[in-house]
Amino acid sequence: MRARGPLILLTLALTYVGPYAFVYARTATWTFPRIDERDADAFDGVEVLVAQAAELERIESVSGAQRATYSVNVNLMHRKFLDWIGFPLVLEVNDFTFSATGVYQGSVVMACSQFDKAFDKPTGVEPWYIYQPLVDKNDNTTVEVGCTGDASAINLASLPVSISFNWSVEATLVGDRNEKVRSWTGSQTVEVRNVRP
């Protein structure tokens, strides 16, 4: 009869630790690999789309020269992803850096640069009815980038004109457990429009 005591204790001990041993094992073999996989897919899914129009907003005199200010919209797309339990999240975007040059008839007519420390995203402290619309809203983020150039480089009377636009983007993407610095480059035609009042 006495021999059964330790056996019961051993059974109880195994019963106690069993589910928690399972949790640690599953964390190592399922949870973390699944998170890493979903993070990687989310990082790869992000795209940058630069608008095909640059808007001339104003011309001002600076030290005797005429400086033109343009704006170009840059979209960082598909930040939304599903985490390891299928819950919708938005990728954190930090240190977003955009730079570009616009070339017209062989000469640089505008240069653009933009830096954002962090993009907006839901905090996770919101109730669902606030959180869910924020996730959809932050899926695609549009940044209005300012560009400047010599106003005399383009004949304003000939606007709109098409220029060659070469750009590059770098950003740190942060997922559930991983982060990655990604960069994108592109070259495209952009139409310069005059939107001055």
Add this chain to the structure above:
Amino acid sequence: MKRLGRGPVARRWRSGTSGHRGVRELTGYFRDKMGGGWLGYRGLFAALLASPQFGLSVYWFTYTSVSLGTGTFYLTLIPILIAVPLIALLPGKSGITPRLLGTYALWALLPYTLYDWGRVPMNLIFGIPFWDHWYDWGASIMGTSGTIFRYDTLTTGLASHVLRGWGFGVAYYILVRRVTLVSAFAMGWAMTFFYWLVFPVWVLTDALPPWIWWFTAWMSHMVFALGLWLSPKVFAYYRKAY
């Protein structure tokens, strides 16, 4: 003819006791000062020892604005620190002696473990994890910055989960004078309703859950109830065997 038996309701029926007195008799169990009824010391001790849930409730109801560390300190650690000396000082008032508390503390180890065992197959079959909140809880208690998916947050969250399950178990054993299958399942159902209500409303990641979530919550609490009933029997068997 309908048999009324010999219980308090039957006695009141036969003697034509007034409604007011009848209510007093019916609520006697709750007011019983000698045994420390539910509105007496038993209720107080049960509330104080179920306090791990209070810490978490504040964390939930504020949508995690109040950290779980803060909730656990004010609404768990302090209540338990009050409960232990009170139970030691007032054993005659409540019927709960320190030795009995120790027994309940041991009994309460089994139900939450069985609750988690009940969830293991749901993870393997349906892919529903039962430890997803543990990372959040651990990170909130530890004040972790950066990713919450770490082994230290998991361990802290696990400790928090265990404490909560244990607290519910101890509270049950304090509240009931005799462990029965009916009262154990009543406790299981009460916990299920609480879970069904709180998680979809206040826990962001469990908003709009699928049907399997509701089933898993119910099933695991029924296993918990079974554990409440089974635990004293296992320990009695052990004491006889050793």
